Amino acid sequence: MPCTWRTLDLWLLLISTVFLVAASTNSSLTDRPQRSFIPPAAANTSLSVRVGTKAVLSCPPITSTAVQVTTWEITLRDQPACTRAYRRDTNETRAKNCSDETISWDTRHDQNPVLQIDPVAITHDGYYRCEVATPEGNFYQGYHLQVTVPPEATLFRGKNGTVVCRAAAGRPAAQISWTPAGDCDTEEEPLGNDTVTVQSTCRWEDHPVSTVSCSVSHLTGNQSLSIDLNSEDQASSNSKILYISISIVIILIIVGSICLLKLGVCRKCKFKKIEANSVVEEEEMQPYASYTEKNNPLYDTVSKVKQSGVLQN
Ligand SMILES: *[C@@H]1O[C@H](CO)[C@@H](O)[C@H](O)[C@H]1NC(C)=O
Ligand SMILES: *[C@@H]1O[C@H](CO)[C@@H](O)[C@H](O)[C@H]1NC(C)=O
Ligand SMILES: *[C@@H]1O[C@H](CO)[C@@H](O)[C@H](O)[C@H]1NC(C)=O
Ligand SMILES: *[C@@H]1O[C@H](CO)[C@@H](O)[C@H](O)[C@H]1NC(C)=O
Ligand SMILES: *[C@@H]1O[C@H](CO)[C@@H](O)[C@H](O)[C@H]1NC(C)=O
Numbered sequence: 001m002p003c004t005w006r007t008l009d010l011w012l013l014l015i016s017t018v019f020l021v022a023a024s025t026n027s028s029l030t031d032r033p034q035r036s037f038i039p040p041a042a043a044n045t046s047l048s049v050r051v052g053t054k055a056v057l058s059c060p061p062i063t064s065t066a067v068q069v070t071t072w073e074i075t076l077r078d079q080p081a082c083t084r085a086y087r088r089d090t091n092e093t094r095a096k097n098c099s100d101e102t103i104s105w106d107t108r109h110d111q112n113p114v115l116q117i118d119p120v121a122i123t124h125d126g127y128y129r130c131e132v133a134t135p136e137g138n139f140y141q142g143y144h145l146q147v148t149v150p151p152e153a154t155l156f157r158g159k160n161g162t163v164v165c166r167a168a169a170g171r172p173a174a175q176i177s178w179t180p181a182g183d184c185d186t187e188e189e190p191l192g193n194d195t196v197t198v199q200s201t202c203r204w205e206d207h208p209v210s211t212v213s214c215s216v217s218h219l220t221g222n223q224s225l226s227i228d229l230n231s232e233d234q235a236s237s238n239s240k241i242l243y244i245s246i247s248i249v250i251i252l253i254i255v256g257s258i259c260l261l262k263l264g265v266c267r268k269c270k271f272k273k274i275e276a277n278s279v280v281e282e283e284e285m286q287p288y289a290s291y292t293e294k295n296n297p298l299y300d301t302v303s304k305v306k307q308s309g310v311l312q313n
Contacts, residue, residue, distance in 0.1 A: 059130035060132055062132050071086075082095065102121070103115065163201075
C-alpha cells in the first residue's frame with residue numbers, strides 16, 4: 001500500500017509539473033482560446049457557512065472525463081495542513097494529517113469529487129483548496145471558509161431608564177443600530193469559543209420616546225426588535241391593579257367566611273337556646289299540669305264518688 005501511494009505522490013508531482021508547464025507554454029505560444037482554464041485570480045472565493053449546517057465544497061467544474069487526481073488541501077487554524085487525494089482510475093482515496101472525521105468526500109465522488117463538512121463547527125474556519133489534475137492542465141479552486149454563528153438578540157429595559165440591546169454569542173460580532181438614535185454605549189465581550197457578545201445600552205434623555213427599536217445586523221441575517229416604553233409602565237400599573245383586586249377579593253373572602261362562620265355559630269346558639277327554652281317550658285309546664293290536676297276539685301269529687309261507690313258495693 002505505501003508503495004502504491006509513493007508512486008501516486010510521484011505521479012501527482014509529475015502530472016502537476018508537466019501539465020502546468022504544458023498549459024503555460026500552450027497559452028504563451030498559441031492564440032487558440034483556452035477551453036476551461038480558470039485564471040488563478042478568480043479561483044479563490046470567500047464562503048460563509050453557518051455553524052451546525054452541512055457544507056459542500058466543490059472543485060473546479062471540469063466536465064472532462066480525463067480528471068486524474070483530485071487533491072484537497074485543508075489548512076485550519078492551529079493544525080497541520082491536511083491533504084486528501086482521490087485517484088480516479090483506481091477509485092482510491094488517501095488522507096494525510098487528517099484527523100477530523102466530519103470532513104469527508106462526498107460518497108458519489110467518482111465523477112466530480114466534492115468535499116463535505118457535516119456538521120460545520122467553529123474549528124472548520126480556514127482555507128480549503130482543491131486541485132484537479134487533467135491532461136489539459138491543473139485547475140484549482142480555493143475557499144476561505146468563515147464559520148458564522150447567529151447571535152441571540154434580546155431587547156430589554158436596563159437600569160436608570162436605559163434600554164439594552166444584546167446580540168449574544170455571535171460570530172463574527174454583530175452590528176447594533178437604534179431607531180431613533182439615542183445616547184448609546186456599545187460593548188463587545190469576546191467569549192472563550194470565538195464568539196462575541198455585543199451589548200448596546202442607550203438612553204433618550206433629551207427627547208423622551210415611547211417606542212425604540214434595535215437592529216442587529218449579521219452575516220447570518222438581520223433581526224429587528226422593538227420595545228414600547230409606555231406599555232411596560234401600563235403593564236406594571238395593570239399588574240398593580242391586579243394585585244390590589246386580588247388582595248381585595250382575598251380580604252372579602254376572609255371577611256365573608258368569618259361572617260358566615262359567625263352566622264352559623266349564632267344559628268347554632270339560637271337553636272341551643274330554643275332547645276333550652278323548650279326544656280324549661282316543659283319543666284315549667286309539668287308542675288303546672290300536676291298542680292291543675294291536683295287542685296281540680298272535680299277530679300277529687302269524681303274519684304271520691306267512684307271510691308265511695310266501690311266501697312258501698
Ligand atoms: C503533516 O503535518 C506535518 C506537521 O505535523 C507537516 O509538516 C506536513 O507538511 C503535513 N503533511 C501534509 C501532507 O500536509
Ligand atoms: C469508488 O469507491 C467508493 C467507496 O470507496 C464506492 O462507493 C464507489 O462506488 C466506487 N466507484 C467506482 C466507480 O468504482
Ligand atoms: C443610575 O442610578 C444610580 C442610583 O440608582 C446612580 O448612582 C447612577 O449614577 C445612575 N447612573 C446614571 C448613568 O445615571
Ligand atoms: C459559546 O459560548 C457561549 C457562552 O459560553 C455559549 O452560550 C454559546 O452557545 C457558545 N457557542 C458555540 C457555537 O459554541
Ligand atoms: C442587514 O443589514 C445591513 C445593514 O445594516 C445590510 O447591509 C444587509 O444587506 C442586511 N442583510 C440582509 C440579509 O437583510
